[in-house]
Amino acid sequence: MNLPRLSVRRPIFTTMVALILIVLGGVSLxxxxIDLLPSIELPTASVRTEYEGASPEVIERLITQIIEEIVAxxxxxxxxxxxxxxxxxxxxVTFVWGTDLDAAAIDLRATIEDEISELPDDIVRPRISKFSINSFPVVLIGVSSxxxxxxxxQLIEDRIRHRFTQxxxxxxxxxxxxFPREVRVELYPEKINALGLSxxxxxxxxxxxxxxxxAGQIQEGRYEVTLRAPAQFESVEQIRDTVLTVRGGAAVKVGDVADVRDTYEKLTRMIRVNGERGVRIAIRKQSAANTxxxxRQILEEIERINEEFPQIHVVPVxxxxxxxxxxxxxxxxxxxYGGGLAVLIxxxxxxxxxxxxxxxVSIPISIIATFSLVYFGGLTINLMTLGGLALGVGMMVDSxxxxxxxxxxxxxxxxxxRVDAAAEGAWEVAPAIVASTITTLVIFLPIVFVQGVFGAIIP
Structure with missing residues (x-):
């Protein structure tokens, strides 16, 4: 079939096909x-185990070496x-490239569970997490007040945090x-030794x-009542008034041998937002979500929070x-710019x-039509796909x-x-143009055999 002659002889048909490609590409666009790079999942998983109070040498001997032998x-x-x-x-743990990380993580978890008895009893159970670029925070927020x-x-935990999760x-x-709340009981050593308390x-x-x-259940007729014995501390005074022992006929209370304070946990990091002490919130997206x-929705929610809670100041860091x-x-x-300069030249x-x-006119039509292939191919608009479009524009101008x-x-x-010249002129050089395009494609053919991160980035 002589495509150039068909296009010239059937101008309405050719126009309709071009419009269909434009509409399809516009809807696909x-x-x-939109993302920075193609979706990449590195075949790497980590096994984290906590053993409170143990030194690095003990951790190495009792946990790390054993886990290494298990995961091997x-x-x-x-x-x-x-x-x-x-x-x-x-x-x-790094797996061979191309390994299904979900299946590998399941095998890793099952293997560790089978050999968990070799680890100390009082450890925090090993946690397995997969490494993914999507696991990095999308937005990092600073809150000062x-x-x-x-x-x-408490305000962030109760009223702010869940708004972002929704x-x-x-x-x-x-x-x-x-600054999690902590009720701290600081003992006086001299008083404890004097009273002989341990x-x-x-x-x-x-x-x-x-x-x-x-506290069990009570059955009365056709009713069944579940009982509970609530005896939790509700105030600092109740802790101070708790009786520890009796010495010389007098009750020894916690407040007699300790200083009970309502404070917060010991800080291990200090965060400042615009020079003021504050906190930080990291928000991660789902793997299939658009970054x-x-x-954009997170920033809109930040504006609403600043309006509804004037006592705090939330800023995207x-x-x-x-x-x-x-x-x-x-x-x-x-x-x-490249397409415009090509037209001017x-x-x-x-x-x-x-x-x-x-x-x-052919440059934007071709680019818009390509977006439909990008959409149906499951790709995203990123630096790699746009770079390919730029290369295609140059090749199309040459042809x-x-x-x-x-x-x-x-x-x-x-x-x-004009009709015969357009049809026969395009058909005559068609083999040369196809050959020229194939030579360009052959240059990029070895990329198909590239493995690792670069092979995943360059589709």
């Missing part, structure tokens, strides 16, 4: 997700690296640098006095959506407005110049009419 038996493991620090062991730190932490596409909201005795007394246990859209938008806009602007050399307009030159030759030298 409105539904394509999992199929597909390529590399194991570990870190032992005070109270914590972290083992990084003149409120009491404990009150600020945003579509948000997977997790982590709270860093807070630490275990004090701990067991406080533990037994702070209970909330079920830019999720970030890091916003991946804004960075991605600016990066994509810069690349897209470069593509537009063509106009300068061809000195024919009608011929230049043909190429100028268009060859076709136009041959059409002019058919019309001016061979004295053919």
């Amino acid at each position: 409105s539904r394509i997700q 038996t999992v199929p597909g493991v390529e590399e194991i690296t570990s870190t032992s620090e005070e109270g914590r062991s972290n083992v990084e 003149p409120l009491d730190p404990v009150e600020l932490t 945003i579509p596409g948000v997977a997790q909201v982590d709270f860093w640098g807070g 630490l275990n005795e004090i701990l067991s007394t406080l533990r037994d006095a702070n209970l909330d246990l079920p 830019v859209e999720v970030s 890091i916003n991946q959506g804004n960075f991605i938008e600016r990066s994509i806009e810069n690349v897209a602007r470069s593509v537009l 063509l106009l300068f050399f061809l000195r024919n407005i009608r011929s230049t307009l043909v190429i100028a 268009s110049i060859v076709v136009l030159e041959n059409i002019f030759r058919q019309r001016d030298e061979l004295k053919k009419n």
Whole structure:
């Protein structure tokens, strides 16, 4: 079939096909997700185990070495690296590229569960987490306020945090640098020694006095009542008045041998927002969610929170959506500038407005039509796909110049009419253009065999 002749002889049909491609590409463009790079899932998982109070040497001997021996038996493991620090062991497991990480994590978890008896009994059970680029926070938020730190932490936990979790596409909201409430009992050593009290005795007394246990059931006729014995501390005064023992006929209370204070946990990190003490909230998105859209909704929610809670000030510290938008806009602007300069250069050399307009119109039509292939191919608009579009624009301009030159030759030298010149001129150079395009594709063919991260980035 002579496609150039068919296009020239059937102009209405050709116009309708072009409009269909434009509409299909435009609709696809409105539904394509925007991201910085293609979705990448590195075949890496980590096994984290906590053992409170243990030194790095003990962690290495009792936990890290044993976990390394256990995970080495999992199929597909390529590399194991570990870190032992005070109270914590972290083992990084790298699988062979191409391994299904979900299935590998299940095998890893099952293998560790089968051999869990080899680890100390009082450890925190090992936690297995997969590494993914999508696990990095989309938006990092800073919150500052003149409120009491404990009150600020409670306000965020009770009324702010859940508002971000309800945003579509948000997977997790982590709270860093807070001031969790803590009732601290600081003992006086000299008084404890004078009364002959032991630490275990004090701990067991406080533990037994702070209970909330079920007390069975009572059946009365056709009714069944479930009983509960609430005996938890409700105030600091109740803790101070708790009787520890009796000495010389007098009750010894907690307040007699200790200072009971309502405060917050010991700080391990200090966060400041605009020079004021504050907290930080990290928001992670779901793997299938659009980073830019999720970030935009988070920023809108931040504005509403600042209006509804004037006693706090919420600001976005890091916003991946804004960075991605600016990066994509810069690349897209470069593509537009390149296409515009190509049209101007063509106009300068061809000195024919009608011929230049043909190429100028074909560039956006081809780009818009390509968006439908991007959408149905499951790709996103990222730096790689836009770079490919820029390369395609350059190749299309080159091919268009060859076709136009041959059409002019058919019309001016061979004295053919416009219809025959357009059809035969395009058909005559079609094999040469196809061969030229294939040579360009052959250059990129070895990329298909590239493995690892680069092979995943360059589809």
